[in-house]
Amino acid sequence: xxxxxxxxxxxxxxxxxxxxxxxxxxxxxxxxxxxxxxxxxxxxxxxxxxxxxxxxxxxxxxxxxxxxxxxxxxxxxxxxxxxxxxxxxxxxxxxxxxxxxxxxxxxxxxxxxxxxxxxxxxxxxxxxxxxxxxxxx
Amino acid sequence: xxxxxxxxxxxxxxxxxxxxxxxxxxxxxxxxxxxxxxxxxxxxxxxxxxxxxxxxxxxxxxxxxxxxxxxxxxxxxxxxxxxxxxxxxxxxxxxxxxxxxxxxxxxxxxxxxxxxxxxxxxxxxxxxxxxxxxxxxxxxxxxxxxxxxxxxxxxxxxxxxxxxxxxxxxxxxxxxxxxxxxxxxx
Numbered sequence: 218x219x220x221x222x223x224x225x226x227x228x229x230x231x232x233x234x235x236x237x238x239x240x241x242x243x244x245x246x247x248x249x250x251x252x253x254x255x256x257x258x259x260x261x262x263x264x265x266x267x268x269x270x271x272x273x274x275x276x277x278x279x280x281x282x283x284x285x286x287x288x289x290x291x292x293x294x295x296x297x298x299x300x301x302x303x304x305x306x307x308x309x310x311x312x313x314x315x316x317x318x319x320x321x322x323x324x325x326x327x328x329x330x331x332x333x334x335x336x337x338x339x340x341x342x343x344x345x346x347x348x349x350x351x352x353x354x
Numbered sequence: 355x356x357x358x359x360x361x362x363x364x365x366x367x368x369x370x371x372x373x374x375x376x377x378x379x380x381x382x383x384x385x386x387x388x389x390x391x392x393x394x395x396x397x398x399x400x401x402x403x404x405x406x407x408x409x410x411x412x413x414x415x416x417x418x419x420x421x422x423x424x425x426x427x428x429x430x431x432x433x434x435x436x437x438x439x440x441x442x443x444x445x446x447x448x449x450x451x452x453x454x455x456x457x458x459x460x461x462x463x464x465x466x467x468x469x470x471x472x473x474x475x476x477x478x479x480x481x482x483x484x485x486x487x488x489x490x491x492x493x494x495x496x497x498x499x500x501x502x503x504x505x506x507x508x509x510x511x512x513x514x515x516x517x518x519x520x521x522x523x524x525x526x527x528x529x530x531x532x533x534x535x536x537x538x539x540x
Binding site: 220222223224225226227228229230231232233234235236237238239240241242243244245246247248249250252253254255256257258259260261262263264266267268270271274279281282283285287289290291292293294295296298299300301302303304305306307308309310311312313314315316317318320321322323324325326327328329330331333334335336337338339340341342343344345346347349352 | 359362363364365366367368369370371372373374375376377378379380381382383384385388389391392393395396399401404405407408416417418420421422423424425426427428429430431432433436438442444445447448451452460461464465466469470471472474475483484485486487488489490491492493494495496497498499500501502503505506507508509510511512513514515516517519520521522523524525526527528529530531532533535536539
């Protein structure tokens, strides 16, 4: 039962991804063609509000529901992995119009082929795990 | 009220709710990031036998799998109970270009059946496109250490330079695909 709250937040997430059309390949295509402000507005407003949130949290005003500090783990200071991994990710994102969140949400909308897309994405993550020590980071 | 919810949600509703989702997860003592679930799935499937990258206590990540199950349910609710009364409002140029990829009426559904339905999946081209796309997203997200939620939303909100680099990478890859490579996949 301690997980039920995550289920409900997940529902909110799935609904907003669907109703604001973030799960649509058409919107991703439109974004990369710079033909609509929609996706930039969504990501931009989420980030602006996110920055404000993080600032308030770091001032120590907000703690977790358990009263503990909210901790942000900084990412390792590397370059290669972020740019190369980012480019590979972007190629896939534009090809199928779905990053990991939408992939799962799309199954709920009845787009069953995304079950196979998720299998393929999981294999991709597995192959990264196998090659990790050979790749430049 | 219900009628209003059924309309497509504008960006100034969608973005703030995504920020709220991130806040709730932080408040629950967790982080907003979806792609780590793929690593968890590998680990549950026994990938730890092949790489120590998958040897971690995945039980600590079950909350995120539950979050994803919620997202699937949310997609279901939004599609079947909050069905939009009108087609998507896409840019005219986009509609024309997508028609060129073989979609009869771009925007009458969120993911065009001609490209994401079973019939498309059961062609060599469609199968290859969808499998390759999934693979690149799964591989790239882990290589970059996060995806749109982990880097673009969570990471940029925390003003992390690595996330900015990753997001720049997302756009380089996305622009290359959309402007130059995509026509070869249809």
